[in-house]
Amino acid sequence: MSTTLIKNARIASSNDNHEFVQLDATDILVVNGKIQAIGNDLVCETAVRVDAHEQWCLPGFIDCHTHLVYGGNRAQEFSLRLKGVSYETISKQGGGIKSTVRATRALNEATLLSQTLRRAKRLAEEGVTTVEIKSGYGLDKDTELRMLDVALKVGELTNLNIQRTFLGAHALPPDSEVSAEEYIDFVCQTMIPYVAEHQLADAVDVFCEKVGFNLAQTERVFMAAKQSNLKVKGHVEQLSDSKGAALAAKYNALSVDHIEYLAEEDIPLLADSGTVAVLLPGAFYYLKETQLPPIDALRKYNVPIAISTDMNPGTSPIASLLTCANMACVLFGLTTAEALTGITAHAALALGLKNKGQIKTGYDADMCLWDIESPESLVYEINGYRPTAKWIGGKRVL
Ligand code: NIG
Ligand code: FE
Numbered sequence: 001m002s003t004t005l006i007k008n009a010r011i012a013s014s015n016d017n018h019e020f021v022q023l024d025a026t027d028i029l030v031v032n033g034k035i036q037a038i039g040n041d042l043v044c045e046t047a048v049r050v051d052a053h054e055q056w057c058l059p060g061f062i063d064c065h066t067h068l069v070y071g072g073n074r075a076q077e078f079s080l081r082l083k084g085v086s087y088e089t090i091s092k093q094g095g096g097i098k099s100t101v102r103a104t105r106a107l108n109e110a111t112l113l114s115q116t117l118r119r120a121k122r123l124a125e126e127g128v129t130t131v132e133i134k135s136g137y138g139l140d141k142d143t144e145l146r147m148l149d150v151a152l153k154v155g156e157l158t159n160l161n162i163q164r165t166f167l168g169a170h171a172l173p174p175d176s177e178v179s180a181e182e183y184i185d186f187v188c189q190t191m192i193p194y195v196a197e198h199q200l201a202d203a204v205d206v207f208c209e210k211v212g213f214n215l216a217q218t219e220r221v222f223m224a225a226k227q228s229n230l231k232v233k234g235h236v237e238q239l240s241d242s243k244g245a246a247l248a249a250k251y252n253a254l255s256v257d258h259i260e261y262l263a264e265e266d267i268p269l270l271a272d273s274g275t276v277a278v279l280l281p282g283a284f285y286y287l288k289e290t291q292l293p294p295i296d297a298l299r300k301y302n303v304p305i306a307i308s309t310d311m312n313p314g315t316s317p318i319a320s321l322l323t324c325a326n327m328a329c330v331l332f333g334l335t336t337a338e339a340l341t342g343i344t345a346h347a348a349l350a351l352g353l354k355n356k357g358q359i360k361t362g363y364d365a366d367m368c369l370w371d372i373e374s375p376e377s378l379v380y381e382i383n384g385y386r387p388t389a390k391w392i393g394g395k396r397v398l
Helices: 076-084 089-094 097-105 109-125 143-157 180-197 217-225 244-250 262-271 281-286 295-300 321-332 337-343 345-350 378-379
Strands: 004-007 008-014 020-022 027-031 036-037 047-049 056-059 060-065 126-134 161-169 203-207 231-236 256-257 278-281 306-307 366-368 390-391
Touching: 008 337, 020 337, 036 126, 047 203, 060 089, 060 256, 060 321, 060 345, 076 089, 076 256, 109 143, 126 143, 126 345, 143 161, 143 180, 143 256, 161 180, 161 217, 180 217, 180 244, 203 217, 217 231, 217 244, 244 256, 244 390, 256 295, 262 366, 278 345, 295 306, 306 345, 321 378, 337 345, 337 378
Parallel strands: 004 047, 008 056, 060 126, 126 161, 161 203, 203 231, 231 256, 256 278, 278 306
Antiparallel strands: 004 027, 008 020, 027 036, 056 366, 366 390
């Protein structure tokens, strides 16, 4: 692979203190996909030389929670919700996740892939270099595996780094008599061991909620994941304080996601387990939620905060990570620096990726150049900018 030397950049990244700062250097040397050196006046005769002309160089953005693979759309449900029908009511009436499951099951792999690629490209256009993609709209073996395969192919066809998460415990399968306990048996005894054995996912997720699975069922899924050596994460405390975050911490979860109803007393547990708090302001916005996540308490206990799109057809049809970073500032009160760390270094932690999310020696060379006044412009202006150059694993892709 070629060697690249980027000259004359204004480089900004989170540092090891989790602060998003401008680095005291202008040049980056990339060798074999990794950042080999960061400094001033770097020289390398054999490298492809790129003059950044003082543009900003930032780490590639990481969207650490998406449901990018799905069929159909939920525009009708959106209209119903605008008339005041709640997400829970729609879900109880067989709509919501279940309607997307039916639509997803009906699509063959090629169609599912082409629809997913359209959304992946939207994310990528805005400087995203890594995307986590969940299953969870199949809820039967064939469709769950098809979703995970589509996610893999998105990576092959776009250059994006893809992390896959098995979310079999997203909802009870529609049009089936199976009880929640029986379905969790299937997830734990059949699906998780299969997914682990064939290396089809990097982590396991559960929707722990009144309209999802209860705490005991969630724990069974976490135990099965642990037995299969898979990391866990959870959709928790989105609509109520169900104590999913505390349970996730007990299983050293990579992340707890949504967390509007997270109780302050559970936050030290997250700090102790090194679990990342993932904010999903798109879902908060679409559901017109009013309960704010406990940002000050997360700060107090130094829990890393990440931000993601939660891109999905029901609660967050929004393929723009920078818009979600803006929402995290406007709706949740994050600073622009926290938001930038939230879509880079902390998002990498939420996926257990140790070599991504920062511009740092030894890290993967995933980065973009931006023609902007300052990095905060990216969070300040909605749909304002596109990167002018992009590298993923050291390969120039824009
Ligand atoms: O992250 N909360 C559960 N899962 C998704 C919603 C999925 C859907 O409504 O289709 C979420 O918000
Ligand atoms: Fe989600």
